[in-house]
Amino acid sequence: MGTVSVFASVCVDGVMQGPGRADEDTRGGFRHGGWGVGYADEVMGRFVGGMGRAAAMLFGRRSYDDLLGYWTSVTEPNPFTEVLVGSRKYVVSREAGARLVHPNSTLLVGEAAGTVARLKGRIDGVIRVLGSGELVRSLHAAGLVDEYVLLIHPIVLGSGARLFGEGERADLMLREAVTTTTGVLVARYGVT
Template identity: 50%
Template sequence: MSRPTDMLFGRRTWNDFITAWSTRTDGNPFTAHMNAATKYVASRTLENADAWQNSILLSGEATKTVADLKTEDGNDLTVIGSVSLVRDLHAAGLVDAYQLLIHPLTLGTGARLFEGPAPLTEFELTSSVTTTTGVIITDYTRK
């Protein structure tokens, strides 16, 4: 959140985030960041992205539209959630870095980031920090 980024969502996560963030007016800096950021939503089914300010619809195949978007000048793209989208982007070689947050809890269920085959891709740990609540924030960059 300390540097300007644009957000990239799959349709389902974008819809979930609208409910959680679009109408909040609290003093949370994450709320201000989420609402001010340009939000790209990759979807083959949405007709428009008017439901949340600063949202732009990327219709068609996500790997093609995101590859095209990455060739343009602008902010880095950040994806939160959107596991299916991340899997597709990773398989297409479009992920340059991962920031993984490791929380000190177990859920017992949930979607794995990589299920099934994924291309071998090497990443280098470029930073890590442990928060006061025990969350480990790691940054990995493609080698």
């Protein structure tokens, strides 16, 4: 059976929207895009590099299009493109006709809780979720997340989509934590 591991950059106030670029996600009038730029260092690089050690990657449709669209257009060498393109990818969508243009991609049509529960039963190893806030909130509510790897940035934005929405309490156990040289806390939590 697979384990679902969410990998996300968040601010101290839980915002996960648009960390990478100013134009990454402007939904709801979000104007803080690119807030995670300038915090990368060697320590963070080791954790980010580990995201590729997964049996599969799982995305919501919007994050799949955005992340792969961006990283497959970058010409400079980086640790992301090869991992993202080469990994087995599953994309959750309610649209049966959704077109997936990147290699090694499989569409999971339907509601996230059902499709991901079935996927967990078919895959051995880690199923890594990148970005995909709406998907994460749905999986969290259904009790399907086994682990959170959070890059907690030392910023408070005050607005934007948060990792966790309204819902039931969830107890987490800190399994590993390290602070980067830029003040980002990288924390790995198991769901108890």
